[in-house]
Amino acid sequence: MNPRILAVTVARILRQLRHDRRTIALLVAVPTVLLTLVYYMYVDQPAVPGQPSAFDRIALVMLGFFPFIVMFLVTSIAMLRERTTGTLERLLTTPLAKTDLLFGYGIAFGLAGALQAAIAAAVAYWVFGLHTAGSSGLVIMIAALNAVLAVALGLLCSAFARTEFQAVQFMPVVVAPQLLLCGLFVPRDQMAGWLQAISDALPLTYAVEALQEVGARAEPTGTMWRDVAIVAGATVLALVLAAATLRRRSG
Amino acid sequence: MEDAIAVRGLVVDRGGRRVLDGIDATVPRGSVTGLLGPSGSGKTTLMRAIVGVQVITAGTVTVLGAPAGSAQLRHRVGYLTQAPSVYADLTVRENVRYFAALHGRGRAEADRAMTDVGLASAAGQLVGTLSGGQRSRASLACALVGEPELVVLDEPTVGQDPVLRADLWARFHELAAAGTALLVSSHVMDEAARCDRLLLIREGRLIADDTPAAVRAAAGVDDLDEAFLRLIRAGEAGGPAGSAAGEA
Numbered sequence: 056m057n058p059r060i061l062a063v064t065v066a067r068i069l070r071q072l073r074h075d076r077r078t079i080a081l082l083v084a085v086p087t088v089l090l091t092l093v094y095y096m097y098v099d100q101p102a103v104p105g106q107p108s109a110f111d112r113i114a115l116v117m118l119g120f121f122p123f124i125v126m127f128l129v130t131s132i133a134m135l136r137e138r139t140t141g142t143l144e145r146l147l148t149t150p151l152a153k154t155d156l157l158f159g160y161g162i163a164f165g166l167a168g169a170l171q172a173a174i175a176a177a178v179a180y181w182v183f184g185l186h187t188a189g190s191s192g193l194v195i196m197i198a199a200l201n202a203v204l205a206v207a208l209g210l211l212c213s214a215f216a217r218t219e220f221q222a223v224q225f226m227p228v229v230v231a232p233q234l235l236l237c238g239l240f241v242p243r244d245q246m247a248g249w250l251q252a253i254s255d256a257l258p259l260t261y262a263v264e265a266l267q268e269v270g271a272r273a274e275p276t277g278t279m280w281r282d283v284a285i286v287a288g289a290t291v292l293a294l295v296l297a298a299a300t301l302r303r304r305s306g
Numbered sequence: 307m308e309d310a311i312a313v314r315g316l317v318v319d320r321g322g323r324r325v326l327d328g329i330d331a332t333v334p335r336g337s338v339t340g341l342l343g344p345s346g347s348g349k350t351t352l353m354r355a356i357v358g359v360q361v362i363t364a365g366t367v368t369v370l371g372a373p374a375g376s377a378q379l380r381h382r383v384g385y386l387t388q389a390p391s392v393y394a395d396l397t398v399r400e401n402v403r404y405f406a407a408l409h410g411r412g413r414a415e416a417d418r419a420m421t422d423v424g425l426a427s428a429a430g431q432l433v434g435t436l437s438g439g440q441r442s443r444a445s446l447a448c449a450l451v452g453e454p455e456l457v458v459l460d461e462p463t464v465g466q467d468p469v470l471r472a473d474l475w476a477r478f479h480e481l482a483a484a485g486t487a488l489l490v491s492s493h494v495m496d497e498a499a500r501c502d503r504l505l506l507i508r509e510g511r512l513i514a515d516d517t518p519a520a521v522r523a524a525a526g527v528d529d530l531d532e533a534f535l536r537l538i539r540a541g542e543a544g545g546p547a548g549s550a551a552g553e554a
Contacts, residue, residue, distance in 0.1 A: 063407040071395045074432065141391030148357045148385045149408045149452070303375065304361045306320055 056154045064151065064159030068133075072167060078129075082167065086121045086175035090114060094183045107270060111186050114179050115270045116239045118194055119262050121175055122168035122202035124230055130164055130209030131222045138213070147303045157294050157301070161206045168202020169195065189269035193279070197265050200286050204258055207293035214300035233259035238267075258289035308371055310335045310456050310487030311356055316365035318351050318510075325351045327510040329365070333489050333503075335455075338482050340501030341491040342534070348510045349491040350388055353458050356489065357385040370455055381409065384454035388461050390445035394434035398425050398444045401433060402451055409452030419451040422477050424470055439465040446474075450481075457481065459490045463497065475500045495531040506534060513541050 072078065097109040137143040146156060172195050179185040187194060208229055216222040236246070236254040243254055254260050265282035269275070311333035318326040326348045333339045341349050354360035355367050358375020367374035370382055392401045398420060406416040420426050423443040428436065433444050446462050459478075463471045475497070478488050482502070490501065498504055499518050506514035506521070514521050514537055518530060525533035 059410075060408055063404060067393070067396070067400070067404045070400055071393060074395045140394070141387040141389050142393060144354075144359055145385060145387055145391045145448070146408075147359060148380060148383060149405070150380045150410075151408050304359055306361045 056152050056158065057150070060151050060155045061159055061162075064155055065163045068159060068163035069166070071133075072163070082125065082171050083174055085125075086117075086171060087178045089121075090117065090175065090179055090183060093117065107186070110183065111270065113239070114183065114185050115187060115194065115266050116237070116263050118172060118175055118179060119198050119201050119259075119266050120234065122172050122198050123205045123233075123259060123262075124226075125171065125205075126164050126168045126202045127205035127209045127212075127230055128223070128226055129167075130160060130206045131213045131216065131225060132219065133160065133164075134210055134213035135216055135219060135222045144305075153298045153301050153303075154294075157207075157210055157297050160210060161203050161290075161294060164206045165199060165203040168205070169199035172198030172202065187270045188273045189271075189275065193269045193275060194266060197262055197269070197283065197286075200283060200290070201259070201262050204262070204286055204290045204293070207290045207297065210297040211293045211300065214297065233257045236260065237263040239263060258286050261285040261289075309333060310370060311489065312366075312368040313352075313356070314366045314368075316352070316355060316367060317363040318348075318355060318360060319363045320351065325510050326355070329507070329510075329512050331505050331512055331515055333456075333487055333505075335487045336482055336485045337502035338478050338488045338490060338500070339503045339505060340498050341489055341505050341507070342493065342495070342498050343507040345493060347507050349507060350460055352507065353385070353460050353489065353491060357383055357458055381452070382455045384449040384452055384457045386446055386449040386457075386459040386462055390433075390438075390441040392433050392441065392445045392448055395432065397430050397432055398436070398447070399429040401444055402429075402447045405448035406451045409454075411451060411453065415451055415453065416447075419447040422450060423447045424473060439467070439470070442466075443470075443474075454486070456487045457489070459488065461491055461493070463492065463494070471497075495534065498530045498534075506537065508538055508541065511541075513537050 093113055094110055097113065100109050102108045176191055176195050176198070180191055212225040212229060213222060216225060236250060236257060237260050238254065243251055246254065261282040265279045268279040268282070309332040313329050313331045316326050316329040317324065329352060341352065343349050351360060355362055356369060356374055358379065369379055372379055399416065402416040402419055403413060406412065420429050423446050425440065425443055425447060428440060433441055436444065442462070442465060446459070449457060449459065463474055466474065478490065482488055492498065501518060503517055504514060504521055505512060516524070522528055522530060522533050525536040527533050527536065
């Protein structure tokens with residue numbers, strides 16, 4: 056890896072994003088619209104005393120979902136575009152290392168995801184009165200980490216897609232099970248054993264648990280830091296696998 | 307001085323089909339070598355093998371003294387793919403500066419490369435809004451900007467008007483005069499006459515490796531188009547087509 060090449064690659068990816076105004080508008084606006092929907096869905100639900108309100112519970116986890124879903128899709132398509140337009144083949148004949156490209160995407164879209172999370176969190180806290188016991192900075196940090204995890208998974212999955220049609224099919228395959236089993240819809244300790252085992256193996260589970268820890272406790276807990284480390288570890292693993300599946304030579 | 311490219315017994319299979327079948331060829335430094343052949347003859351596959359992105363079945367490809375695709379060559383080889391491989395959502399300048407930076411070059415080299423391909427006036431335009439010919443010149447600028455010792459260009463002049471084509475060929479010869487080796491594929495025979503040497507391939511085999519004058523002499527005609535047709539027919543008949551047509 057070469058720091059100068061990594062830096063110019065991050066700048067190049069962010070420049071591409073900057074030229075795409077509509078994508079930026081969607082990145083910023085869609086979480087706000089969805090948070091509004093969730094707010095009005097639950098605004099009249101009676102709160103159970105001593106428990107967080109339904110909005111607090113769901114909005115907190117949603118702040119982690121947005122960058123995860125969006126950055127997974129954006130990365131899958133961006134990487135597939137590199138393959139189909141021939142820029143990837145050309146890049147691989149230049150001094151750029153494979154890790155320069157993969158970490159370049161991780162950093163650039165991680166930053167975009169962090170920005171999205173920060174804006175969504177600002178709306179959730181200031182407009183809709185989201186309440187968490189812990190700090191909003193930790194919420195944004197975990198959401199940004201989710202974005203980088205999604206980029207890494209997107210880079211890995213794009214190696215197995217030959218067309219855009221295939222690439223978008225990986226979204227229900229990779230993202231949906233993690234959303235369903237993360238513990239938001241059914242608490243994990245109430246799931247059947249085999250579902251819990253699957254849930255244990257999915258990285259988003261730990262991101263959601265970390266967010267719930269921030270929601271419930273004023274100070275960062277050991278569980279939260281362990282969960283953050285697991286998500287970071289899964290991210291590095293996915294990036295290493297993505298580098299291993301990216302071949303300079305093809306048939 | 308050693309050759310820029312030395313290909314020995316190169317065999318490549320793609321999708322269960324033999325695309326290159328025992329190619330032996332050399333490309334000297336400081337000259338423009340034309341790679342000619344009908345579409346589907348294996349030109350692009352040979353170029354991919356030379357830049358080291360093609361899985362090969364047998365044989366060796368040596369580029370600037372090192373095995374094709376080795377890490378040290380990535381600073382020294384420039385590759386233009388057949389389809390323009392530039393970022394449509396960046397401007398010409400942003401594209402060329404990015405590829406310049408990958409090769410450790412700066413803005414001055416990027417400006418020079420854009421001027422060389424006649425895109426200085428379109429530097430601020432998004433590549434996605436360019437015409438097909440402009441887009442492939444933007445791609446060419448990205449291949450030349452690293453000032454490589456070997457330039458491999460897959461059909462660089464397709465879709466260019468005659469004046470621009472003449473300018474580009476003049477630039478290629480300037481680079482060759484400065485010591486660069488150029489391998490340029492084309493299926494337009496009037497471009498063959500502009501090359502210092504010619505490699506003609508057909509169905510994965512090399513059927514000629516010589517200067518344009520020698521190819522003409524071997525076929526016994528003045529017109530290169532006609533000369534190639536004769537070499538191809540002679541090859542099909544299984545007979546020798548003269549001294550220029552090696553049994554590669």
